[in-house]
Amino acid sequence: MAHSPTVSRVASGWLWRAAYRRAVSAAFRTVPLYRERWALDGRTDPVLVPGRTGVDGGAVPAAEVQRRLGDLVPLAGGSREVDPLRGLGPVVAMDRLVGRGDLVVVLDDERPGELAGMPVGVRGRVCRVDGLGSAADAARWAAVVVGSAEQLGRMPDEPRARLRIVPRLELADLTDADGERGLLHDHQLGFLGALRRCGGWHLDWPRVYARETDAGLAMTLLWQRSPCFVDVLVGGGVKGVVAPCPTHGTPVVRT
Amino acid sequence: MTLSVEVSDPRCDPEPPGWSEFRCRHGLYQPWDYELLRVEAWMSRNPPLLVLARYDGAIRAAMAVMVCGSVRANRYALPPRARGGGRGIRLAQVFQPWLGEAGFVVAAGVDAAEGRRLLRELERGVRRHLGIGLAGVAYRNVPLDLVPLVAGRGRLVREVTAPAAVLTNRWRTDEEWLASLSRNRRKNVRRVDRLVAADDTLVVRADAARSDVDGAVLAAMLREHRRRHGRQPFDPRSPVAGAYLDAVVRRTDVHTLTYHERDGRLVAFCLMLDHPVTPFLQFWATLPRDDGGRPHLYFDSHARAVRQVIRDRRGGLAAGRGMFEQKRSLGFAARPMCVVVAPAPVLGR
Numbered sequence: 001m002a003h004s005p006t007v008s009r010v011a012s013g014w015l016w017r018a019a020y021r022r023a024v025s026a027a028f029r030t031v032p033l034y035r036e037r038w039a040l041d042g043r044t045d046p047v048l049v050p051g052r053t054g055v056d057g058g059a060v061p062a063a064e065v066q067r068r069l070g071d072l073v074p075l076a077g078g079s080r081e082v083d084p085l086r087g088l089g090p091v092v093a094m095d096r097l098v099g100r101g102d103l104v105v106v107l108d109d110e111r112p113g114e115l116a117g118m119p120v121g122v123r124g125r126v127c128r129v130d131g132l133g134s135a136a137d138a139a140r141w142a143a144v145v146v147g148s149a150e151q152l153g154r155m156p157d158e159p160r161a162r163l164r165i166v167p168r169l170e171l172a173d174l175t176d177a178d179g180e181r182g183l184l185h186d187h188q189l190g191f192l193g194a195l196r197r198c199g200g201w202h203l204d205w206p207r208v209y210a211r212e213t214d215a216g217l218a219m220t221l222l223w224q225r226s227p228c229f230v231d232v233l234v235g236g237g238v239k240g241v242v243a244p245c246p247t248h249g250t251p252v253v254r255t
Numbered sequence: 256m257t258l259s260v261e262v263s264d265p266r267c268d269p270e271p272p273g274w275s276e277f278r279c280r281h282g283l284y285q286p287w288d289y290e291l292l293r294v295e296a297w298m299s300r301n302p303p304l305l306v307l308a309r310y311d312g313a314i315r316a317a318m319a320v321m322v323c324g325s326v327r328a329n330r331y332a333l334p335p336r337a338r339g340g341g342r343g344i345r346l347a348q349v350f351q352p353w354l355g356e357a358g359f360v361v362a363a364g365v366d367a368a369e370g371r372r373l374l375r376e377l378e379r380g381v382r383r384h385l386g387i388g389l390a391g392v393a394y395r396n397v398p399l400d401l402v403p404l405v406a407g408r409g410r411l412v413r414e415v416t417a418p419a420a421v422l423t424n425r426w427r428t429d430e431e432w433l434a435s436l437s438r439n440r441r442k443n444v445r446r447v448d449r450l451v452a453a454d455d456t457l458v459v460r461a462d463a464a465r466s467d468v469d470g471a472v473l474a475a476m477l478r479e480h481r482r483r484h485g486r487q488p489f490d491p492r493s494p495v496a497g498a499y500l501d502a503v504v505r506r507t508d509v510h511t512l513t514y515h516e517r518d519g520r521l522v523a524f525c526l527m528l529d530h531p532v533t534p535f536l537q538f539w540a541t542l543p544r545d546d547g548g549r550p551h552l553y554f555d556s557h558a559r560a561v562r563q564v565i566r567d568r569r570g571g572l573a574a575g576r577g578m579f580e581q582k583r584s585l586g587f588a589a590r591p592m593c594v595v596v597a598p599a600p601v602l603g604r
Contacts, residue, residue, distance in 0.1 A: 029330050032298070036498040039266075039297035049334065070475045071497060075300075076329030 009249040012205075016251070019222045020209040021046060027230045033060070033071035034230060043231075045211065057211070059218035059231040065188060069227055078226025084108075086190030086224070088124065088146070089117040090204050091183055094194045097166065098122050098144050105132065105163075107147030107155075129154045132163075146183060149173075171217060172235040174201055174255045184253070186234040189219055193253065200245045200252035210242045210253055217242070217253060256310045258373075260380030263305045265293040267335045271307055277314040281360055284535055285509060285528050286353050287319065291502055295353075298496035302332045303352075306380055308373045315365060316373035319358040320381055320392075321348040323491045331493070345388050347381050350395035352492045353537060355419060355575045357397050357592075361404070370404050379603035391598040396576075402593050409601035411594075418589035420574040420582040421533070422561065429562045432586065440584045444558050447551045457522065457549075461512040461559065463529070468513060470501025472521055473540070480540035495538070500526075503537075510534075510563075512556055514541075514549075522547055525556040527563070532570040536560055553578075557585055 027034040028048055038048050043058020065072065069080050085106060092098045100121030108126045115124025129151055144164045145155070152165060168185045171192075182195040184203075192210075193203040203210055209220040216237035221229045240255035263271050270289040278287050285291060289305070296302035301323045308316040324332075324345040349358040359377070361370040382389050394405045396415065406412050426432040433441050451459065474497040503526065504511045510527040523541035527534050539556060542548035557574070564572045574582050579589065 032494070032496060035298060035331050036496060040294065040498055068471050068497070070478075071471060074329065075331070075494070 009244065012250070013244070016205055016209065020211075020220055023209070023220055023222050023230055024048075027228050030074040030076065031072060031228045031230075032075070033065075033068050034228070036071075056215035056233070056237075057213040057218070057231075059211075059213045059215055059233050059237075061215075061233050062186075062188060062236060065229065065232050072227035072229070074226055074228060080227050082188050082227065084185075084187050084190055085111075085115065085126070086221075087204055087207060088115065088183075088191045089119055089122075090207060091191045091194045092122070092144065092146075092166075093119040094202060094204075095196045097181065097194065098142075101142075103143045105143055105145045107132070107145065107151040130156075132156070170235050171238045171240070171253070171255060174240075174253070186219070189221060189229050189232060189234060192219060192234075196245075196248070198245060198247040200247070201254070202245060202248065203242075203251045203253060205251050210251065212240070212242060216240065217255070258376060259309050260376055260383075261307050261309070262380055262384040263307070264302070264335050265289060265296045265305060266302060271305065271314075273312075273314050274305070274307070274317075277317065277362070281363060282531060283360060284351070284354055284356070284530065285503065285506060286351055291499065292319070294496065294499045294502050296332075298331070298499060299493045300328065300330065300332055301348075301491045301493070304381075304384070306377050306384075308376050308380070315362045316370065316377060317360050318349050318374075318377050318381070319351055321350065321352060321358075321491055322385065323348055324388075343388055344390050345385055346390050347385065347392045348395055348491060349392060353495070354535060355396055356573075357394065357401060359394065359401075359405070367403065374404055375603050378597065382599070382602050389599055389602070391596055392602060394595040394597075396592045397595055399591055399593065402595060405595045405597070407597075407601065407604070409598065409604075411596040411598075413594050415592050415594055417576040418579060418591050419576050420579055420587035421590045422564070422572040422574070422582075422585070422587045424564050424569060424571050426565050429565050432561060432565055435586060437584065444554065444585075447555050447558065450549075450551055451555050454549075456517055458515045458517060459512070460515070461510055463510050464507045465504045465511045465513075468504055468511060468521075468524070469497075470499070470504060471497030473497070473500045473504070473524055473538075476521060476524065476542070477538055477540040483543060500538075512559060514552055516547065520547070522549065523552045523556070525560070527560055530569070533573050534560070534564060534569060536572065536574040553581070554585070557582070561585060 028038055038058050042049055042052025042054035044053050045057055073080050092104055098104055102122050104122060104124045106126045107129055109128050112127050115126055118124040142164060144166055146166050146168050148168050152167060166181045166183055168183050183191055184193040184201055185191050192208045193201055196202050207222055209222055211218045216233050217240045218231040219234050220231055238255050240253050242251050242253055245252045274289055292303055292305060301321045304320045306318040306320055307314050322345055324343050351358050361373060378392055474495050478494050503509050508529040512525040514522040516522060526538045528537050541552060544550060560572055574587060
């Protein structure tokens with residue numbers, strides 16, 4: 001029996017919410033920072049300790065996350081390395097931003113090298129702004145360049161004409177977006193979503209959850225164990241709403 | 256007189272009436288404070304319970320019981336009264352995990368026979384609370400003079416290999432203390448004094464109620480320090496939490512000694528729990544030598560503690576277990592301790 005779009009939207013929303021509750025529960029059981037905050041101060045949505053609701057619904061400021069990275073490692077152990085390029089593969093696959101044979105080039109002056117986790121048939125590379133020309137030549141069909149506004153501004157004119165430019169924006173800068181495409185990024189959590197043709201900033205919802213709190217939007221990586229990011233106030237706390245996209249039905253953020 | 260036993264879970268139960276007064280009157284160290292027990296309980300794999308025996312409402316005996324269940328080592332305990340939280344085989348360990356001391360106390364003025372009866376009553380209370388899955392009660396770190404209170408037929412008694420280090424203050428000045436040490440150790444203490452005084456890169460600060468230190472930083476250093484020295488076998492404790500140390504160092508009755516680099520990086524720290532008779536050196540941690548740690552700071556911290564005890568005319572200084580040979584060279588004596596295990600069939604008997 002075929003399901004109506006409404007039924008599948010409700011079901012995916014329910015699954016999204018269930019994945020978030022599972023991530024919160026696992027963080028409370030195993031990760032020192034969240035145990036400390038939610039057991040002693042409390043949280044909402046869900047409340048874990050009856051009577052304790054905490055501050056800002058239990059969301060954690062990004063500065064505290066940065067300061068206490070060691071306490072984001074579960075008791076069982078794990079990595080404390082932050083990967084600012086996490087999640088790039090799924091977000092560039094949204095709306096077929098890239099296709100087979102394409103090359104995705106991320107501008108980063110500190111960590112040049114190959115990129116893993118890209119969609120099938122797509123290669124990825126991290127390179128410096130001044131090494132962009134040779135990287136673009138290696139693409140079979142097209143090269144998509146991802147970078148911050150500052151990095152894109154430093155790009156030389158010559159390769160710019162034959163490249164597809166996709167700006168990388170922080171949550172606080174979403175209102176400044178003026179192009180058709182863009183990627184939502186945070187330096188701790190990595191790539192969180194993308195601007196699609198419908199004009200909405202879509203979350204990478206199978207992997208990322210967003211929640212509205214008094215201090216701003218709190219982001220959760222649903223499947224990353226270590227370092228564990230749950231309800232992090234990215235960008236220092238940016239007010240916004242999470243709503244279903246009228247076109248696609250999946251969650252979009254508006255700030 | 257009516258005897259009653261009450262079991263409090265610090266995570267969800269309010270502080271039992273009269274507990275603060277009992278703690279102060281009997282000189283129990285700061286980790287017995289109910290608020291610290293609450294933080295410790297939430298941040299534990301095996302949370303403690305506070306079990307009290309009262310005669311007509313007055314507390315006559317107390318136990319801190321760590322409930323060790325089949326919870327996996329990589330998880331905190333389930334919340335109190337959670338579904339599935341009361342199943343499985345459990346062992347009740349009676350001790351103070353962050354002191355290496357006995358976990359029971361009998362009120363002053365109670366004789367040995369009555370003390371024994373009260374402790375048996377507490378065991379029954381623990382058994383009633385934990386139910387059929389309780390395999391037994393293990394009393395850890397029991398000083399020899401208290402062993403008769405908990406030993407008995409069908410109970411296993413074994414001496415623990417690492418004794419506690421206790422220093423008795425017999426000196427009026429620190430020069431007298433230095434004169435009592437071996438020639439080598441005396442020279443070494445003086446050399447350490449000179450090294451620390453001459454080290455321009457080091458900022459040393461000791462004070463109570465420290466608001467300038469971050470418990471999370473202390474906890475991270477302590478965890479790393481302990482990891483380097485290897486985990487003890489059968490250690491039921493969880494890693495020390497930042498929130499716990501945050502709460503400890505803010506107290507007015509806890510002295511925190513810190514060694515920082517000039518740029519603000521923490522090199523080492525030592526916590527001393529103040530006490531009217533015998534202050535307690537609770538935690539020590541340092542950076543590894545190849546990352547900026549100075550090997551002589553361990554002796555410096557202990558020498559400072561001994562000098563403070565002499566200056567304040569306290570009765571002595573307790574320094575927990577471990578590194579006993581080094582402590583002995585500073586004048587500490589060994590206090591042998593035992594572990595007593597009471598299997599379920601003999602509980603309360």
